Every structure is written in structure tokens, then in C-alpha cells.
Amino acid sequence: MNVLNNAIFAALCLAAAQSSSSAELPTGLDGATGNVFKVDVAAKTFELLKETEYDPKTDIGKSRFTIHWEDGFEITRIEEVKNFDGIKGPVLAKFLGIDQANRTAMGEGKPFEARVAEIHSGAGAESVSGISEDGNGITAWFTPAEGKDIRSGSIKVDGKDVAVSLRKSNWRIFHHQPVSPEELSEGFWKATLHGAEKDGRFVVGRMEVSALEDPRKSDDPKLPRVLVIGDSISMNYHESAKEALKGVANYHRNEGNSFSSVHGVNNAELWLGNYQEKGGQWDVIQFNHGLHDLKQAYDKASDTFGEYAVSKELYKASLDKEIAVLKKTGAKLIWCTTTPVPTDIKGEYARRKGAAKEFNEAALEVMKRHPEILINDLHGVVEDSPVFDGWRKTTDVHFYKPDEQQALGEAVAAAVRKALETDPPKK
Numbered sequence: 001m002n003v004l005n006n007a008i009f010a011a012l013c014l015a016a017a018q019s020s021s022s023a024e025l026p027t028g029l030d031g032a033t034g035n036v037f038k039v040d041v042a043a044k045t046f047e048l049l050k051e052t053e054y055d056p057k058t059d060i061g062k063s064r065f066t067i068h069w070e071d072g073f074e075i076t077r078i079e080e081v082k083n084f085d086g087i088k089g090p091v092l093a094k095f096l097g098i099d100q101a102n103r104t105a106m107g108e109g110k111p112f113e114a115r116v117a118e119i120h121s122g123a124g125a126e127s128v129s130g131i132s133e134d135g136n137g138i139t140a141w142f143t144p145a146e147g148k149d150i151r152s153g154s155i156k157v158d159g160k161d162v163a164v165s166l167r168k169s170n171w172r173i174f175h176h177q178p179v180s181p182e183e184l185s186e187g188f189w190k191a192t193l194h195g196a197e198k199d200g201r202f203v204v205g206r207m208e209v210s211a212l213e214d215p216r217k218s219d220d221p222k223l224p225r226v227l228v229i230g231d232s233i234s235m236n237y238h239e240s241a242k243e244a245l246k247g248v249a250n251y252h253r254n255e256g257n258s259f260s261s262v263h264g265v266n267n268a269e270l271w272l273g274n275y276q277e278k279g280g281q282w283d284v285i286q287f288n289h290g291l292h293d294l295k296q297a298y299d300k301a302s303d304t305f306g307e308y309a310v311s312k313e314l315y316k317a318s319l320d321k322e323i324a325v326l327k328k329t330g331a332k333l334i335w336c337t338t339t340p341v342p343t344d345i346k347g348e349y350a351r352r353k354g355a356a357k358e359f360n361e362a363a364l365e366v367m368k369r370h371p372e373i374l375i376n377d378l379h380g381v382v383e384d385s386p387v388f389d390g391w392r393k394t395t396d397v398h399f400y401k402p403d404e405q406q407a408l409g410e411a412v413a414a415a416v417r418k419a420l421e422t423d424p425p426k427k
Contacts, residue, residue: 029065029202033192035212037274039185044069046184048193049273052266063269067193067204074206075179080172083150084119087175089143092123093155095164096137103135111163115171117142122178179209188212190255212255216279219250224283224425226416227331228253229264229271231291233339233378233408236399240409245416249284260310261289261318268325275329282331283425284416286376287322289315290338290359291351291397298350305352312362319366323373332423334415335367337379339399339408342392351397374422376415378408 034050045068052061081087097115098106106112119142129139140155142164151173152165166173190212195204219225226249228234228241234253242251254271258264264287274280293315297306310318326333337360341351360379367373382388387407391399399405 028197029067029193029204030195031192032065033190034270035273036184036189036191036209039181041181041185044073044181048191049270052269054266061269065202067195068198068201069181069204073181073204075181075184076206076208077175077177077179078208078210079175079177081175083173084117084144084153085150087119087121087144089153090141090156091143092120092129092139093142094118094120094137094139095142095155096132098136098138106138106157106162106164109157109160109162111165113165113167115167117166117171117173118176119173120176184209188214213252215250215252219279221279223248223250224420225250225281226252226284226286227271227282228412229258229268229285229287230254230336231258231289232398233291234258234288237405237408237412240405241412241416242409244410244413248413249416249420251416258287258289260292261315261322262310263292264289265318265321265325268322272325272329282329284334284419285326285329285331286334286336286412286415287326288336288338288378289319289322290356290363291341294338294341294351294355294359296350296352296355298346300346303346305350308355312359315359316362316366319363320369323366323370332419333370333373334376334419335363335373336376336412336415337363339378339382339397341397342394345395345397374415374419376412378411381407381411 029048032048032050034048037047037049039046045066048065048067049063050065052063054061095114095117098112102112102114114137129141131138138155138157140157142153142155144150144153149165151171152163154161154163156162188211189209191207191209193202193204193207195202195206197203215225226245228238228251230253235257238253245251254267258267258271272282275282293308293310295309298304299306323333338356340356341353344353345351356379364375367375382391385407387403388399391401391404399408
């Protein structure tokens with residue numbers, strides 16, 4: 001008999017009925033993602049710093065919001081882990097990415113494989129288990145295997161143990177754990193809110209959080225703090241620049257990708273964080289946008305490039321807006337020129353050779369209005385150094401070779417050192 005029997009089917013029907021009867025939450029901050037600051041457990045409030053929203057009538061932006069909570073507020077930390085080591089069962093788990101062959105094996109109570117596991121520590125006994133609507137997943141009570149096998153275990157299906165393991169490659173495990181408001185107040189968190197407007201306030205009912213780097217634990221308080229705002233090129237040289245500034249500055253970069261200048265305007269406040277508080281200030285900020293602005297549509301039939309993703313006029317206006325936000329920190333600013341496009345790149349992410357030079361000229365027009373901003377000419381570094389001779393023959397704007405990353409990282413470190421000498425941090 002199929003072990004996934006009528007009992008599980010009935011439970012699934014109950015879950016679906018409960019879900020469909022839930023009232024839809026209003027729009028606004030519901031579903032918003034940002035960083036959590038100033039948690040006040042007694043007042044049951046915190047501040048959310050998120051992507052800036054602009055009023056279309058006034059063009060005034062807002063990025064900070066006061067969030068309230070009430071009794072019963074649920075906070076769940078989601079952390080990606082490498083294996084099930086340290087997870088004690090039985091624990092509620094959701095296994096996803098189950099293909100047809102493994103669905104058949106699972107249905108027959110035989111060992112099966114999945115691609116993704118979500119572990120829900122702290123879930124109550126009333127939690128509903130069963131097969132997902134698309135048949136590609138199952139939620140059940142899971143006990144990890146003991147010993148060296150750290151990617152397998154067994155689930156309870158209709159009172160029987162069914163062996164489950166993750167695929168031998170490309171598996172992922174996400175551990176969901178409850179977090180108390182007190183724990184929230186002690187760390188640095190990125191959060192996604194779920195709640196509703198109530199009496200003129202936004203009240204969050206539940207939210208998912210992930211831990212952010214705590215600068216109090218990683219920074220040397222005796223050294224200045226440096227922030228680099230940049231796209232994936234800054235990811236390429238990040239470690240090299242950080243190493244070159246070891247003992248000189250605490251080096252940070254924006255979370256993720258800075259993308260275009262328009263994205264920079266919308267997210268600058270979020271990237272700056274709580275810079276007014278001690279330990280959160282910035283002494284030097286290097287920023288760059290360009291490679292995402294200069295993307296172009298490409299028509300294969302006519303072999304022609306279309307309009308830029310961001311026009312050069314909008315590019316200049318966006319840089320001016322972002323500079324106004326960055327200047328509020330009092331940090332010494334560095335504009336980093338956009339690195340070249342090696343050859344014409346045609347296809348989905350089309351870029352034209354020579355476009356970076358045009359956008360750099362546009363950016364320098366803006367920087368002339370702000371003569372106090374230093375210029376770090378990474379475009380010139382790439383153009384002039386023989387280290388990049390091989391790169392120039394590619395169709396990829398990124399820098400993956402260690403010597404390329406080192407050359408760029410050292411150039412960034414040199415610009416930061418110059419900025420610190422030009423405008424030393426205030427004690």
C-alpha cells in the first residue's frame with residue numbers, strides 16, 4: 001500500500017483550506033526587506049532601513065520606518081548550512097526538488113533523494129506535514145543520520161521511517177530557527193516583514209531574518225572605516241583590497257551588487273547603515289556605477305546596438321543625487337572610474353567596447369562640480385597594465401585571475417591611503 005495515504009491527503013486539504021481563508025494583508029511595508037536597527041524590546045519597536053521610496057509628487061525619499069510588534073510576534077532566522085551536523089531530530093523538515101523517479105520511490109516508502117532541505121527547528125507538534133501541491137516536495141518529521149553520513153536521515157510518513165538523502169552534488173540546506181526580540185536587539189539583521197497597518201502604525205506579525213556581519217566583532221576600533229560601493233568588479237578585487245589595507249583600515253563593501261546609478265540612488269541610505277552611531281561611521285567611501293548603466297539592447301539580425309540601459313543624462317543626474325546622500329556621512333569620497341569592456345559583447349547582456357570611456361567622461365563632468373572628491377582611475381589601470389593583456393582578448397568584463405585582482409585591489413588600497421592622508425579621520 002502507498003504509505004502516503006489518505007491521512008496525509010486530508011492534512012493537505014486542511015492546510016489548503018486554512019491558507020485560502022486567511023485575509024490578504026494590505027500593501028506597503030508588508031513583504032518589505034531591509035536592515036534592522038534600534039530594537040527597543042520594552043517599547044516593542046525597531047527601525048527598518050530599506051530601499052528608498054520616492055514620493056512621485058515631491059521626489060522626496062524615505063528609507064527609515066518605525067516598525068511595531070505585539071504579543072505573539074514570530075521571528076525566524078534562516079541560515080544556509082553545509083550539512084545536518086549538529087541538528088537534533090526529530091525536527092520538522094521540508095524536502096524539495098524531488099524528481100519523478102524519487103517521487104515514485106518516496107510514494108512506495110523506499111529511499112529517495114531531494115535537492116533542497118528546509119529544517120524548521122522549534123516547530124510545534126501541530127505543524128502540518130504532507131506532499132506539496134506540485135508533488136516535488138514533502139514536509140515531515142526528520143531525524144538526521146548519525147556518524148559520518150551528514151546529508152541523510154529518515155522521515156516519518158504515516159508512522160513509518162522512510163530514508164531520505166540529499167543529492168551528491170548541488171544540494172542546499174536552509175536552517176529555520178526561532179529568534180527572540182532580545183536576541184534581535186543584540187545582533188545585526190536583515191529582515192523581511194509580514195504584517196499590516198493598524199491605527200496608523202505598521203505592526204509586524206512575523207518576519208524572517210538573516211544575520212549580518214557585526215562590525216563590533218570584526219572591526220579594529222582603532223582604525224578608520226572604509227566602504228566600497230560597487231558592482232561585481234568590486235567583488236573581484238574585494239579580498240585583495242582588504243588584504244592590502246590590513247592594519248590600515250576596516251574595509252567593507254555594500255551587500256550584493258550596486259548595479260546601476262539609479263539603483264545606487266535608491267539604495268545608498270541602506271548601504272550606509274546607521275552611520276550616525278559610534279562604530280558605524282564611515283571615514284572613506286569609494287563608489288562606482290557604470291557597467292550596468294552602459295548595457296545596451298542588441299539586435300542580432302542587424303548586428304546593431306540599441307539604447308543604453310541608463311541614458312548618460314540620467315546617469316549624471318543619478319550620480320549627483322547619490323553624492324548628496326553620501327556627503328551626509330562626512331566621509332572622504334572617492335569616485336572609481338568604470339573598468340573597460342574588452343570587446344563588443346553581444347547577446348542578453350550586451351556591452352560595446354568603448355562605452356565605459358564615454359560613461360567615465362560623463363561621470364567626470366559630475367565630479368568637476370565636486371572637486372573635493374578624489375578620482376581612482378581603475379579604467380586607466382586596466383588599460384595601461386600588461387597584467388590585463390590576456391583579459392583584453394576575452395568577452396567578459398570580470399577579473400578572475402589572481403594577478404588581475406591583486407592589481408586592482410592594490411590600486412583601490414592606494415586610493416584609500418591617499419584619501420586618509422588628504423582628510424585624516426576625526427578622533
